[in-house]
Amino acid sequence: MDRETIAAGVQRELTVFARRVRGLPERLHRELPFVAYSMLSSISAAGGCRSVDLADLYRLDRSTVSRQVGDLERRGLVTRAGDASRGRGRRLSVTAAGRALLDEAAAARQAELARRVAAWSDEELAAFEAALRRYNAAEPD
Amino acid sequence: MDRETIAAGVQRELTVFARRVRGLPERLHRELPFVAYSMLSSISAAGGCRSVDLADLYRLDRSTVSRQVGDLERRGLVTRAGDASRGRGRRLSVTAAGRALLDEAAAARQAELARRVAAWSDEELAAFEAALRRYNAAEPD
DNA sequence: ACGACGAGTTGCACAATACAACCTTCGGAG
DNA sequence: CTCCGAAGGTTGTATTGTGCAACTCGTCGT
Numbered sequence: 001m002d003r004e005t006i007a008a009g010v011q012r013e014l015t016v017f018a019r020r021v022r023g024l025p026e027r028l029h030r031e032l033p034f035v036a037y038s039m040l041s042s043i044s045a046a047g048g049c050r051s052v053d054l055a056d057l058y059r060l061d062r063s064t065v066s067r068q069v070g071d072l073e074r075r076g077l078v079t080r081a082g083d084a085s086r087g088r089g090r091r092l093s094v095t096a097a098g099r100a101l102l103d104e105a106a107a108a109r110q111a112e113l114a115r116r117v118a119a120w121s122d123e124e125l126a127a128f129e130a131a132l133r134r135y136n137a138a139e140p141d
Numbered sequence: 142m143d144r145e146t147i148a149a150g151v152q153r154e155l156t157v158f159a160r161r162v163r164g165l166p167e168r169l170h171r172e173l174p175f176v177a178y179s180m181l182s183s184i185s186a187a188g189g190c191r192s193v194d195l196a197d198l199y200r201l202d203r204s205t206v207s208r209q210v211g212d213l214e215r216r217g218l219v220t221r222a223g224d225a226s227r228g229r230g231r232r233l234s235v236t237a238a239g240r241a242l243l244d245e246a247a248a249a250r251q252a253e254l255a256r257r258v259a260a261w262s263d264e265e266l267a268a269f270e271a272a273l274r275r276y277n278a279a280e281p282d
Numbered sequence: 283a284c285g286a287c288g289a290g291t292t293g294c295a296c297a298a299t300a301c302a303a304c305c306t307t308c309g310g311a312g
Numbered sequence: 313c314t315c316c317g318a319a320g321g322t323t324g325t326a327t328t329g330t331g332c333a334a335c336t337c338g339t340c341g342t
Binding site: 001003004006007008010011012013014015016017018019020021022034035038109110114115117120122124125126127129131133134135136138 | 144145150151154156157158159175176179182198200247256257261263266268270274
Binding site for chain 1: 288289291292
């Protein structure tokens with residue numbers, strides 16, 4: 001089997017994975033869709049960021065982020081730091097409720113993964129992780 | 142490093158990949174959105190399959206596949222084999238036009254992948270492919 | 283003080299999806 | 313053979329995530 005054939009296989013499998021992630025409701029915790037989850041977790045990881053930072057990170061339109069964040073706020077999962085009601089540079093931070101939901105979702109995701117790779121040896125899993133990391137680390141342009 | 146730590150790493154890397162795919166531009170080739178591309182390539186790879194097979198592969202509703210395939214057919218990229226106009230088990234196959242578009246898009250994707258994995262050995266690439274396939278094949282429930 | 287710019291919101295449109303209801307055909311069991 | 317149930321496929325409807333465009337609001341430099 002030559003390299004091109006192998007590469008085609010990688011391509012196919014990545015596509016299947018990507019398609020599945022894109023589709024499906026992908027509720028991690030009935031109340032926390034994938035998009036909301038990733039934004040929440042990024043706000044948490046960054047220890048407080050602005051909407052525009054999320055837009056840059058995910059290469060999304062500002063309006064999309066605005067709506068998603070508005071939803072998270074309405075549900076009490078994040079707060080807008082500035083009491084300055086409007087304008088520039090409002091810091092977002094995760095509330096206690098948001099943190100709790102995030103933790104639950106992370107646990108659910110880990111459980112799902114554990115089920116999928118139950119039959120894998122530690123070495124196989126570690127190799128998979130290393131390969132994915134290496135792939136993701138490659139320059140995108 | 143214990144298994145939980147490794148699993149967390151896998152989770153993180155899969156999430157990074159998924160987020161990027163979500164935010165990425167839809168089109169690989171003007172006129173061929175990501176969704177259409179992946180279905181077309183699956184039809185091609187399977188050497189002719191039914192709509193329900195695509196629904197199973199991507200865990201999509203049959204109605205979604207029906208609309209997507211309808212679109213591909215309208216654009217002359219696939220044909221429905223059975224002259225039996227309606228009903229059960231119609232085989233889908235890729236037309237010459239579909240194949241041509243697919244080849245162009247595949248070449249672009251392969252070039253991108255080749256760049257990313259340029260430094261990988263054939264063995265590493267093959268192992269990556271096998272692990273992804275195994276992951277994707279795992280039962281989702 | 284004013285004008286340019288950066289951050290955010292809102293209106294509108296669209297693509298992809300799920301769910302439910304329905305239709306069509308095939309393969310058996312009686 | 314007839315009828316019925318299961319499997320494949322389509323259509324109606326609602327929802328979600330998204331981009332683009334136009335707008336508002338606040339800040340900063342001159």
